[in-house]
Amino acid sequence: MTTVLFAVAGVVAVVAAVLVVTSRRIVHAALWLVVALGGVAGCFGALHAEFVALVQILVYVGAIVVLVLFALMLTKAPTNPLPGLTTGRSPFAAVVAGALALLLGAGVVLAFGNKKIRPVPNGSAEAVGTQVFKTWVLPFEVLSVLLLAALIGAIALSQHKKGD
Amino acid sequence: MPLILPLLLAVVLFCLGVYGVLARRNAITMLMSFELMLNAVNLNLVAFDAWRLDTAGQTLAVFVITLAAAEIGLGLAIVLLLFRGHGHVDADAARDLVEVPGAAEGPGLVEATDRAASRGPEEAS
Numbered sequence: 089m090t091t092v093l094f095a096v097a098g099v100v101a102v103v104a105a106v107l108v109v110t111s112r113r114i115v116h117a118a119l120w121l122v123v124a125l126g127g128v129a130g131c132f133g134a135l136h137a138e139f140v141a142l143v144q145i146l147v148y149v150g151a152i153v154v155l156v157l158f159a160l161m162l163t164k165a166p167t168n169p170l171p172g173l174t175t176g177r178s179p180f181a182a183v184v185a186g187a188l189a190l191l192l193g194a195g196v197v198l199a200f201g202n203k204k205i206r207p208v209p210n211g212s213a214e215a216v217g218t219q220v221f222k223t224w225v226l227p228f229e230v231l232s233v234l235l236l237a238a239l240i241g242a243i244a245l246s247q248h249k250k251g252d
Numbered sequence: 253m254p255l256i257l258p259l260l261l262a263v264v265l266f267c268l269g270v271y272g273v274l275a276r277r278n279a280i281t282m283l284m285s286f287e288l289m290l291n292a293v294n295l296n297l298v299a300f301d302a303w304r305l306d307t308a309g310q311t312l313a314v315f316v317i318t319l320a321a322a323e324i325g326l327g328l329a330i331v332l333l334l335f336r337g338h339g340h341v342d343a344d345a346a347r348d349l350v351e352v353p354g355a356a357e358g359p360g361l362v363e364a365t366d367r368a369a370s371r372g373p374e375e376a377s
Contacts, residue, residue: 091253091257094253094257094258095257098257098258098261101265102261102265105264105265105269105288108268108281108284108288109269109271109272109275109281109288114280114281117281118280118284121287121288124265124288124291125287125291128265128294128295131258131261131298132294132295132298132313135258135298135299135301135302136302137298137301137302137310139314140294140298140310143314143317147318147320147321148291148317151321152287152321152324155324155325155328156280156283156324156328159280159328159331162332163280163331163332163335163341170278173276173277173281174275174276175276177274177275178271178275180274181270181271181274182271184270184271185267185268185271188266188267188270189263189264192266192267193260193263196259196260196263197256197260200255200256200259202254203254203303204253205253205299205302205303206253207302208302208305210305210307211301211307215310216307216310216311216314219307219308220311220314223311224308224311224315231315231318231319234319235318235321238322238323238326239322239325241326241329242328242329243329245326245329245330245332
């Protein structure tokens with residue numbers, strides 16, 4: 089049952105991701121990104137990581153995609169198809185990505201080809217929260233400092249200078 | 253469920269992200285491709301978490317999502333700065349970001365820089 093659920097969500101994610109990197113309208117690519125991230129959230133749900141799936145939907149779909157859409161509006165991105173959105177070196181890029189996929193796929197199959205997982209419910213918010221505040225307290229605090237630094241950096245970068 | 257299923261899905265998503273970063277010209281679509289790659293990493297973390305019946309992978313996945321939020325905030329600030337200075341977010345045309353060692357005063361680079369920097373005024377006049 090979870091395998092079927094995972095496969096459906098995975099197919100949705102892959103199809104949407106292909107459209108993200110090939111769509112000729114930037115706004116469509118951003119909206120397909122929502123579908124791709126939702127598909128990945130469905131995969132998390134099928135792996136019984138409910139908390140991660142919820143955080144994925146909240147943070148990625150709720151915040152990051154909205155930020156991307158804001159950036160598209162602020163940079164006056166046109167809504168009509170753009171011919172030059174993908175560069176002329178895209179065949180080269182496809183070869184690189186395909187070679188990397190073959191390499192990674194072969195490595196993964198050789199290393200974990202016959203392993204099975206039995207997803208059991210261990211992804212509740214309680215379990216993750218206990219883990220965060222038991223084992224990962226220091227990384228958690230460092231991460232909060234990093235978020236503050238990123239926030240200040242973003243404000244400093246986007247500030248208008250007097251001369252402009 | 254075989255463990256190979258989520259791992260192969262992560263491989264496909266990661267390589268689509270690599271293709272997007274290499275082949276796209278608009279800086280915002282490149283950032284979207286970075287998000288795809290980070291999602292592939294998260295999928296790997298959660299899959300190994302479910303295999304080992306340990307919660308550490310999910311914790312790290314939440315951390316990666318936080319890092320992605322910080323990254324996209326800074327990245328979009330830089331993209332807006334690029335747009336304000338150049339009038340476009342074309343990563344290929346932003347030639348004056350290139351740092352060529354020992355050839356900073358070379359004629360080709362200066363010419364490309366001038367062309368990229370003066371695109372807006374030329375079109376206006």
